[in-house]
Amino acid sequence: MYVSKLAFRTKKENPSDEFSPGAQLLVRAGFVEKNFSGVYTYLPLGLRVLKNVAALIRKEMDAIGGQELLMPALTPKAIWDISGRWEVLGDILYKLKDGQDKTLSLAPTHEDVLSAIMVHHLSGNDRLPIYLYQIQNKFRDEPRAKSGLIRTREFLMKDLYSFNASVDDLNKFYEIVKEAYVRIFKACEVKAYVTQASGGTFSKENSHEFMVESSAGEDRVLVCSECSFAKNMEVVNDEKQQGCDECKKSTMQEIKAVEVGNIFKLGTKFSEAFGLYTTNEEGDKVPVVMGSYGIGLGRIMGTIAEVSSDDHGLIWPTVLAPYHIYLVPLEKSGVDLGNVTEIAQRIYKDLQESGFDILYDDREKSAGEKFGDADILGIPLRLVVSEKTLKENSVEIKERKTGKITLVPVGLVTEFVGHFMVSGSQYVVN
């Protein structure tokens, strides 16, 4: 992609209507545009990141037996009445009437919608377990949107639902999902605490939240610096709790954190309400045991912007970066003695053929401006081709995250980049 063709440019100044540093960077770099409070457009660069997050999550969900489907956001009130959640969810539900005066809601979550579907398709236990997920927009009438993408009213979420024949099976799958989530956040290169939390209105049993430390977060979490055990302050009964539940040492500290994912054991609440039954080994009719597992994709993006940046801009993990490489040809216009453009173009094509996504800065701008854009966009590698580097028959390669600069012979560029993409991330999305 030629930088001169990008539909949106970077800005030098922070927007006046964003407060959190991550949101300011995302706007300045041209990843998102705020339409109104709590509602954002993902611009082309931002959408590429969002799609990469989705690809990462799909890979992990498919790997644990998840099957993707896509449910509607538009739902009739009747569905929510079955579980009583029209009342429970209350004001957070966006409610509307259609032209025939039918009451509808834009779904904030899909336990109810999927349960209503599964009633028609679960008979006997021959097909259990069943794991279904989707990546779809959710709507929640948040009384107060906050911190850019961290808390929005319309947001893309991956929601996985499990249907098991027994509590034992649910418990096993719950652990499997937990491990998949750990892998996902590791690939995102964020430290996510697996945090004990309350089951909310869903269940009496505890759930787990995946918490990333950030001042833009809205939750308070106690974390143990010794063993990494963490629990949400909302489940701390004794205000004076000092010792860690896990290792018993007095090393718990309170942090602010963003909840980037959570997992719930739903039990039989929804299966009983909707009539999802199976037959156990004794031949008895028993309710299906369910679980619910969510990850906010935009929230992940917003959180990374909060926690991964420096004075020059964003720093994306390799698997999520909108482009792998920012290629800067530097030449004196009209005096291209060293064939800078020709060689830069050849490298551009070679790298593209090797499967890398590249931004080629073809603009007639000063070097500083191009470097500045490479930095603020947070592209993992910056390649510079100039008369200076070509004297060494080389290309300068700078790693965004570490600032490390290497002069690489022109013929070895593809190899160097390929090595970086594998070793630099520990995780590769196909």
Add this chain to the structure above:
RNA sequence: CGGGCUGUAGUGUAGUGGUAGCACGAGUCCUUCGGGAGGAUUUAGCUCCGGUUCGAAUCCGGGCAGCCCGACCA
């Protein structure tokens, strides 16, 4: 939903009663060419409604919008 703050060119800002200025951006031309370079020229604005006043970006009331704190948050 309570409390606080704020709305001025595309963006960021100055302007507290007397006809709105700067910077960035964008366009054209020239110079420059490894960290947002320089010059010339062009471009474009007071959130809306009402009130006070000879006169309102400025004061008052209301609406709308945004941000922060709190409440809320499957």
